[in-house]
Amino acid sequence: MHIVDRRLNPGGKSLANRQRFMRRAKQQIRKAVHETAASRGLKDADQGGEVSLPAQGVHEPGFHRDRQGGIRDFVLPGNKEYVAGDTIPRPPSGGGSGDEGSPDGEGEDDFRFTLSRDEFVELFLEDLELPDLAKRRVVDTESLSWERAGYSVSGSPANLALLRTVRNGLSRRIALRRPKPEEIAALRAEIAALAEDDPRRPPLQEELDRKLRRLSLIPYIDPLDVRYRRFESHPKPVAQAVMFCLMDVSGSMTEHMKDLAKRFYVLLYIFLRRKYKHVEVVFIRHTHQAAEVDEDTFFNSPETGGTVVSTALEEMRRVVAERYSPDAWNIYAAQASDGDNTASDNDRTAELLTHAILPVCQYYAYLEVGRESDHFPPGFIRRDSDLWQTYQQIQRTGVPMAMRKVNHRREIYPVFRELFAPKDARAGAETA
Amino acid sequence: MSTTTTRPLFEGADWEFSTIQRAHDAIERIAVDELGLSVYPNQIEVIGTEQMLDAYSSIGMPLFYKHWSFGKHFARNENLYRAGMQGLAYEIVINSNPCISYVMEENTATMQALVIAHAAFGHNHFFKNNYLFRQWTDADGILDYLEFAKGYIAAAEEKHGEAAVERLLDAAHALMSHAVHRYPRPRAIDLKAEERRERERRLYEEQMFNDLWRTVPGQDKSGRDATAAEKRRALLQLPQENILYFFEKTAPRLAPWQREILRIVRQIAQYFYPQSQTKVMNEGCATYVHYRIMNRLHEKGLLTDGAMVEFLRSHTNVVFQPDFDDPRYSGLNPYALGFAMMQDIARVCTEPTAEDRNWFPAIAGSGDPMAVLRDVWANYRDESFILQFLSPRLIRQFGLFHVLDDAEEPQLTVQAIHDERGYRKIQRALARQYDIAWALPDIQVVDVDLDGDRTLVLHHRALNRVLLEDRDTSQVLQHLADLWGYDVVLREVDPADDAVMREHHAAWRPGILPPA
Numbered sequence: 001m002h003i004v005d006r007r008l009n010p011g012g013k014s015l016a017n018r019q020r021f022m023r024r025a026k027q028q029i030r031k032a033v034h035e036t037a038a039s040r041g042l043k044d045a046d047q048g049g050e051v052s053l054p055a056q057g058v059h060e061p062g063f064h065r066d067r068q069g070g071i072r073d074f075v076l077p078g079n080k081e082y083v084a085g086d087t088i089p090r091p092p093s094g095g096g097s098g099d100e101g102s103p104d105g106e107g108e109d110d111f112r113f114t115l116s117r118d119e120f121v122e123l124f125l126e127d128l129e130l131p132d133l134a135k136r137r138v139v140d141t142e143s144l145s146w147e148r149a150g151y152s153v154s155g156s157p158a159n160l161a162l163l164r165t166v167r168n169g170l171s172r173r174i175a176l177r178r179p180k181p182e183e184i185a186a187l188r189a190e191i192a193a194l195a196e197d198d199p200r201r202p203p204l205q206e207e208l209d210r211k212l213r214r215l216s217l218i219p220y221i222d223p224l225d226v227r228y229r230r231f232e233s234h235p236k237p238v239a240q241a242v243m244f245c246l247m248d249v250s251g252s253m254t255e256h257m258k259d260l261a262k263r264f265y266v267l268l269y270i271f272l273r274r275k276y277k278h279v280e281v282v283f284i285r286h287t288h289q290a291a292e293v294d295e296d297t298f299f300n301s302p303e304t305g306g307t308v309v310s311t312a313l314e315e316m317r318r319v320v321a322e323r324y325s326p327d328a329w330n331i332y333a334a335q336a337s338d339g340d341n342t343a344s345d346n347d348r349t350a351e352l353l354t355h356a357i358l359p360v361c362q363y364y365a366y367l368e369v370g371r372e373s374d375h376f377p378p379g380f381i382r383r384d385s386d387l388w389q390t391y392q393q394i395q396r397t398g399v400p401m402a403m404r405k406v407n408h409r410r411e412i413y414p415v416f417r418e419l420f421a422p423k424d425a426r427a428g429a430e431t432a
Numbered sequence: 433m434s435t436t437t438t439r440p441l442f443e444g445a446d447w448e449f450s451t452i453q454r455a456h457d458a459i460e461r462i463a464v465d466e467l468g469l470s471v472y473p474n475q476i477e478v479i480g481t482e483q484m485l486d487a488y489s490s491i492g493m494p495l496f497y498k499h500w501s502f503g504k505h506f507a508r509n510e511n512l513y514r515a516g517m518q519g520l521a522y523e524i525v526i527n528s529n530p531c532i533s534y535v536m537e538e539n540t541a542t543m544q545a546l547v548i549a550h551a552a553f554g555h556n557h558f559f560k561n562n563y564l565f566r567q568w569t570d571a572d573g574i575l576d577y578l579e580f581a582k583g584y585i586a587a588a589e590e591k592h593g594e595a596a597v598e599r600l601l602d603a604a605h606a607l608m609s610h611a612v613h614r615y616p617r618p619r620a621i622d623l624k625a626e627e628r629r630e631r632e633r634r635l636y637e638e639q640m641f642n643d644l645w646r647t648v649p650g651q652d653k654s655g656r657d658a659t660a661a662e663k664r665r666a667l668l669q670l671p672q673e674n675i676l677y678f679f680e681k682t683a684p685r686l687a688p689w690q691r692e693i694l695r696i697v698r699q700i701a702q703y704f705y706p707q708s709q710t711k712v713m714n715e716g717c718a719t720y721v722h723y724r725i726m727n728r729l730h731e732k733g734l735l736t737d738g739a740m741v742e743f744l745r746s747h748t749n750v751v752f753q754p755d756f757d758d759p760r761y762s763g764l765n766p767y768a769l770g771f772a773m774m775q776d777i778a779r780v781c782t783e784p785t786a787e788d789r790n791w792f793p794a795i796a797g798s799g800d801p802m803a804v805l806r807d808v809w810a811n812y813r814d815e816s817f818i819l820q821f822l823s824p825r826l827i828r829q830f831g832l833f834h835v836l837d838d839a840e841e842p843q844l845t846v847q848a849i850h851d852e853r854g855y856r857k858i859q860r861a862l863a864r865q866y867d868i869a870w871a872l873p874d875i876q877v878v879d880v881d882l883d884g885d886r887t888l889v890l891h892h893r894a895l896n897r898v899l900l901e902d903r904d905t906s907q908v909l910q911h912l913a914d915l916w917g918y919d920v921v922l923r924e925v926d927p928a929d930d931a932v933m934r935e936h937h938a939a940w941r942p943g944i945l946p947p948a
Contacts, residue, residue: 001456002530003449004477007537013486014506020598021503050511058504061606061907063892063900065873070898071838075862077764078755079831079849087843088835113507114514 021058022119028053033115033123051120052112121274146231155228168225178218179211187211240278241330241362243269244319246312248337249285249303257369261336262299263412264367268334271420276330282319286312288342292319307340309387313352326360333357334365339385346390353391358399365419366391366403438733445540452476452535455545459553462728467721467802469557472531472571476552479534484521485510487534491704492524494532495578497585497696499601525551527559527707529571542739546746549725554718561810562713564706567616574703581696588689599944600690603911604676604697610875611676611701664882671876671891674698675912678877684886685917685945694915709813709868716770717809720778723747723771753830769830773817776826777804787824814866822862824855834861873900875922886918893927900924905936913938917945 022029032051082088115123151161187208194201245265247258272279283298284290287305290312316333324331341349358364368388384392388403395401404415441458442451456474463469479487489506490496522543526532533551535544559565570577589597604611665671672678676698680691707714726743729735735743753768754760778801780788789796795804808817827850834848834857848854848861864870879889890912892900905922913920922936 001453001460001473002475003452004475005449006477006479006483006534009483013483014489014503016498017489017500017503018506019503020498020500020594021507024500024598025504058500059904059907060501060602061904061911062609063607063873063875063905063908064609065898066901069839070894071836071896072898073834073836073847073861075764075832075834075858075865076756077753077830077832078757078761079833080755082833082846082849084846084848084851084854086846088846089843090837111504111508113504113511 025053025058026123028058029115030123033120050112050114058111121270145234147234149230149232151227152230153227155230159229159231161227161229164227165221165225168227169221172222172225173218173220176218177214178220179215184208184211184215240280240328241272241276241332242280242282242324243272244282244284244316244331244333245298246284246286246316246333246335246337247298248287248307248309248312248340249298250287250307250340251304252307252338252340253369254371256371257336257338258299260369260406260409260412261367263409264336264365264406264416265334267412267416268332268365271416272332280324282316284312284315284319286315290315307337307342308345309337309341310345310348310352313349313357317352317356320360331361332363332365333361334367336367336369337387338370339368339387341385341387341390343386346386349387350390350394354394354397354399358394358401361400364399364401366401367415368403368405370405370407440736440739441545441729441734442541442739443736445542447539447541447544451541452478452544452548455541456548456552458729458732458734459545459549459725462725463549463553463557463721466728467724468806469553469721470560471553471556472529472560474548474552474556475530475532476548477532477534478537480537481513484524484534484536485513487524488521492526493578494526494575495582497582497601498589499605500598501605523547523551525555526574527555527565527569527571527703528574531556531559531571540742542735542742543746545729545735545739546722546726546743549722550718553725554721555714557721558710558714558717558809561806562706562710562813563811564709564813568706569703577699581700584696585693588693592689596944597693599914600693601697603915603944604694606908606911607676607679608697608701609872611674611698612705613674613677613702614869661879665879668880670880671878673874673876675875675877675890676701679915682880683916686915690944706813709815709866711766712770712773712814712866713809713812713817714770715766716772716774717805719747719751719767719771720774720805755831772826772829773821773823774805776823777801777808777821780823785825791823792821815863815868818866819859819863822859824850827855827858832858832862834858870895886916888912888916888918888920890920890922892922892924894924894933895927897926897933899934900936906938909936909938910941913940914944916940 029051032053036051151164187204191201191204191208194204243265245261247253247261249258269279269281281295282292283295284292285298285303286307286309287303288308288311289305292315312335320326320331353364366387368385388405391401391403395403402419404419406412406415441455456476463471485506487494488509489502496502522536522539524534531552533547533556535547535551539547559569559571565571585597585601668682669678676694679686680694680698683691686694726735726740726747730737730740751765751768751771753765777795780792780796781798781801781804784792784796798804808821812820832850833846834854835844836847837844848857850858874893874895876891876893877888878891881887881889894900900922909920909922917940919940920938923932924934924936925932
């Protein structure tokens with residue numbers, strides 16, 4: 001009998017199978033991931049975890065009999081009252097008296113399984129990119145770090161690369177045949193051993209002189225040999241970001257609109273989480289006045305009042321000034337609104353946005369949410385909302401700002417993708 | 433036997449490798465000397481949770497080729513396990529020589545002893561001796577074959593691309609249930625056996641020679657020319673129920689590597705074929721063996737009372753059979769039925785009642801239950817075993833009853849219960865429930881339209897007029913058409929009058945085969 005301890009064998013034997021499975025079910029998993037993410041709290045959205053797929057998509061078919069029709073019989077245990085000839089009403093689910101699972105024991109239920117956090121985020125954000133705007137603010141928002149970059153022939157003594165210098169010296173001395181001290185000592189000893197008038201002495205003395213001359217001509221360490229460690233400065237991206245969620249919560253915003261907004265925020269949050277080590281979220285809601293609130297209040301508690309967008313921007317400016325210095329933080333903002341704004345406020349909004357908000361922001365996204373059934377008959381030109389018109393003017397000046405309209409849940413992800421798709425793809429989309 | 437004071441094999445739950453070795457040796461003495469079991473050499477491998485899940489997803493085999501469906505099973509098992517909805521098996525045992533048993537590292541010492549008795553001796557004996565396993569599986573070669581299969585499929589993926597191999601395996605897996613030979617085929621004839629047969633035949637002819645036969649008018653042979661269709665079917669070895677075999681040998685457009693992969697899937701299906709026919713017996717055998725062994729260990733003082741209680745608790749859980757109206761009911765538990773039947777046979781051998789003598793005259797009171805059981809384990813499968821050995825006493829004990837569900841009747845009827853008139857009926861009905869030929873639909877390749885558009889024709893003989901499940905059938909049929917390269921039609925016929933009840937069609941689409 002052999003006992004083999006397999007516990008130490010490398011794990012992950014079925015990883016390859018798992019990857020194949022994920023690739024196979026990619027479409028469905030992706031869809032499931034987005035649905036799952038939307039139903040979670042903002043900050044838990046990227047935690048990975050259980051997703052469920054429709055069973056049919058990864059179904060393995062086989063020949064088996066239908067579960068209904070024809071004549072079938074069973075032998076069951078636990079008879080208590082029946083005698084031969086009794087009749088039993090047919091159970092509602094057809095003929096299955098409980099002993100017939102579906103053939104693979106799997107049933108038609110959804111297929112549930114667990115994704116790791118990395119898998120989850122990877123699927124969620126496949127081929128999306130951060131807007132290529134970080135570079136615009138390299139100077140003021142990114143700190144520099146010094147990194148070793150080879151050797152140079154000049155530098156400060158503190159950066160002397162001793163090893164490299166001595167090595168260069170050694171190779172130069174070998175190349176130029178600088179006499180070694182031992183050779184000279186040996187020659188001297190040989191000369192001393194000979195008598196004063198020995199005829200062999202003059203040539204030896206001559207050679208010794210030559211070697212001594214050579215020794216003094218070829219220095220042990222030459223300035224040519226000296227090397228310094230070289231450093232280059234690299235811009236280091238700030239590894240933290242803050243995301244501002246601005247939302248109009250006035251009466252005109254329906255639950256449906258809030259849900260759309262939330263989905264967009266979730267996407268943005270997960271996206272930022274992948275790029276930055278540390279992401280904070282600030283929720284600012286506004287009616288005719290604005291306030292910073294927690295997530296639950298932000299999405300769930302109703303509020304009434306008019307609509308003055310500039311208050312939210314004002315509040316954001318205040319929070320930025322107080323807590324999030326643009327030097328240390330990457331600032332992203334996403335605003336969701338149904339487009340209403342008090343007419344008199346538009347100028348003020350534009351003013352704040354252009355001069356206070358956009359200069360500190362990496363990116364500003366405006367999402368105009370509409371009713372699900374917002375269909376205009378063809379032929380009518382839909383009038384853009386006040387806010388939309390205002391923002392459009394600002395956007396034309398080439399600021400880091402994006403704006404989209406969304407009516408239906410299913411449009412959220414495409415819109416998000418469109419905004420954050422890799423640059424060349426986006427360029428195509430923008431001009432289109 | 434001189435009674436020396438024996439020390440228990442272990443105390444407490446902890447174990448180490450020497451404990452396993454000691455337990456194995458003690459169990460081996462009982463199994464071989466007292467129960468007369470004959471087993472393959474054992475190899476016990478200790479594994480962790482993740483490795484057990486790995487083993488689950490590759491149908492218990494230590495190495496297997498790669499396919500997404502295994503990843504799917506792994507994901508599901510892992511999820512169920514992590515959610516606490518499903519415990520893991522204590523062991524997995526592989527029908528190979530040496531017989532490999534996986535044991536979990538989390539098991540307590542008692543559980544390890546139980547697992548060794550159950551798997552390394554119970555299942556092992558069954559694998560080595562049962563006629564189905566001897567006939568259909570090659571315990572010596574299976575690991576090498578899997579090694580070859582894994583390597584071959586990996587090489588094919590490298591050469592032809594993962595997608596191509598995956599599509600082929602999808603199709604092959606869908607047909608796995610219809611990829612077994614149910615009857616042994618004639619083996620290649622070797623010269624010696626052929627000579628002997630020839631000699632015997634001649635001898636027989638000489639004995640039976642009677643000149644009178646020559647004078648009897650012979651049949652008119654001219655009218656019996658086989659029709660073209662019959663010839664074609666004979667040439668193609670039709671009808672053929674092993675669909676993958678038929679494709680491997682006959683499908684017109686498969687590449688050689690594709691045939692080889694079909695063959696691999698088919699061989700593996702064939703390897704597992706005996707297991708699906710002997711669930712009750714296999715588990716019954718293993719459970720009976722571990723029950724006997726653990727009791728003997730305890731009698732000999734090798735198991736502490738505490739360990740015995742732990743064992744009994746686990747044992748009773750395993751052989752628990754909920755009633756049909758219990759929410760926990762999910763079919764007859766093979767462990768419960770198998771164990772009860774083995775116990776019952778032992779009882780009939782030693783303490784038969786008048787009823788038993790009537791029902792089992794051959795074994796009642798024979799006095800040597802192990803000899804009878806060894807014979808049973810060697811020569812029966814579930815269906816024949818139940819037909820032969822399900823005793824009236826057990827039918828009463830389980831309260832078995834037979835229900836008929838005819839879709840044309842408004843209600844189900846109870847056909848038989850545990851009474852004098854019902855015993856035979858229940859035996860027959862239950863045995864049939866375990867007959868794999870009844871459980872699987874009978875689908876055969878019957879013809880190929882060689883003169884026309886090469887349509888492949890399959891028949892499903894719809895037993896009891898139960899048709900195939902529609903959605904799955906059309907999917908599998910699509911796989912068939914993809915492999916075949918031309919149209920495929922499946923007719924469901926009523927075996928009573930050969931009337932076609934329903935037809936499924938599938939047309940070839942490119943994917944597995946290159947466009948023509």
